[in-house]
Amino acid sequence: MRGISVGARTPHSKQLFTGGGRTRKIKAVYQSLTQSHHKPTTVFSQNNHALPPGFELEGYRIERQLSVGGFSIVYLGHDTEGQAVAIKEYLPNSHVLRGEGQIAPTIPVGFQTEFNHGLKLFFEEGRALTGLDHRNVVRVLNFFRANGTVYLVMRYEVGQTLRDFLRKHRGHQDESFLRGMFSGVLDGLGEVHGSGLLHLDIKPANIWLRADNSPVLLDFGAARYAMDIGPPEPRAMYTPGYAAPEQYHGKFTLGPWTDIYAVGACMYAALAGSAPQAADERLQDDQLLPARQRWGKNYSPRLLATIDDCLRLEPMRRPQHARALQASLNTGKAGDQPPGSWLSRLGLRGW
Numbered sequence: 001m002r003g004i005s006v007g008a009r010t011p012h013s014k015q016l017f018t019g020g021g022r023t024r025k026i027k028a029v030y031q032s033l034t035q036s037h038h039k040p041t042t043v044f045s046q047n048n049h050a051l052p053p054g055f056e057l058e059g060y061r062i063e064r065q066l067s068v069g070g071f072s073i074v075y076l077g078h079d080t081e082g083q084a085v086a087i088k089e090y091l092p093n094s095h096v097l098r099g100e101g102q103i104a105p106t107i108p109v110g111f112q113t114e115f116n117h118g119l120k121l122f123f124e125e126g127r128a129l130t131g132l133d134h135r136n137v138v139r140v141l142n143f144f145r146a147n148g149t150v151y152l153v154m155r156y157e158v159g160q161t162l163r164d165f166l167r168k169h170r171g172h173q174d175e176s177f178l179r180g181m182f183s184g185v186l187d188g189l190g191e192v193h194g195s196g197l198l199h200l201d202i203k204p205a206n207i208w209l210r211a212d213n214s215p216v217l218l219d220f221g222a223a224r225y226a227m228d229i230g231p232p233e234p235r236a237m238y239t240p241g242y243a244a245p246e247q248y249h250g251k252f253t254l255g256p257w258t259d260i261y262a263v264g265a266c267m268y269a270a271l272a273g274s275a276p277q278a279a280d281e282r283l284q285d286d287q288l289l290p291a292r293q294r295w296g297k298n299y300s301p302r303l304l305a306t307i308d309d310c311l312r313l314e315p316m317r318r319p320q321h322a323r324a325l326q327a328s329l330n331t332g333k334a335g336d337q338p339p340g341s342w343l344s345r346l347g348l349r350g351w
């Protein structure tokens, strides 16, 4: 495949997962706004109020808020049997308002179309995941409409995001941990791809780490059915640093290789402590130092070559399937150890 020509350049800041990094997610709804007859509308910047603790929601009891993002609030809840669940509520800050004590959000005049469009995407997230049952993919138990919005009920997982984990464990990451953990990510991703879905927003903040270090893929808000991708169009949502070049413009088809770029970026970020240079910048002026060059003394050539292969700008030069990548990660040939690997085997990290 020939090299990629550069599409419209999107301004952004390099996203770091360490400290104040700015993640920019652009939902399809915004893209459609700028392309359709709608006039771009004001974006609210308020923080919406969460449902109160104790709130009864279709047989689930809300315990407390776990997280709030630009598009949703995630709660810890319990089902009627007392089983813990995570409940994600669609509540885009930019087009709904919910004041204190209010349950159903107010959708200001002129925002209904955008709200409905986002709601449909959110519903898709639920639909996409209900058929999947894999230990490395968040388990969706239920999704439904209520209070004028949509809820996604998931199995509650105790753990932390890979982003937070990496923040706490800056510096050298043990290679066997990285191989094992990313092999789990790829196990889950293989299942996702096998069901015809692409995740499209893999990044350390969307990889959940259980206490036993097994990963769970979270947040399928950007997921799409591979076969529904259709003709090129500006891509719906991306995170600079982790998004593949083809997510910035429509010249190349999205495919498993798009998620594989993001997995490579996560592996790179795990070593670097920050996201790699964003793909659209790389297309203009590629400053990304290959992993082999940067960490040749500390990690095996096999691991570093695998990372570099995933981060190739040309989609067809990357590993094409999660399973192929997993095999390459798991194969450590004799003599394939980094010069200083005995150091890392001294148990610098207890996991």
Ligand SMILES: Nc1ncnc2c1ncn2[C@@H]1O[C@H](COP(=O)(O)OP(=O)(O)O)[C@@H](O)[C@H]1O
Pocket (backbone or CB within 6 Å): 066, 067, 068, 069, 070, 071, 072, 074, 086, 088, 138, 154, 155, 156, 157, 158, 161, 205, 206, 218, 219, 220, 221
């Ligand atoms: N199944 C779950 N179990 C436990 N916590 C969860 C679960 N799903 C989401 N969370 C919490 O909510 C946060 C945001 O979830 P995510 O799906 O990534 O939504 P967002 O669209 O806001 O990024 C996670 O980082 C985590 O703290």
Ligand SMILES: [Mg+2]
Pocket (backbone or CB within 6 Å): 205, 206, 218, 219
């Ligand atoms: Mg997320």
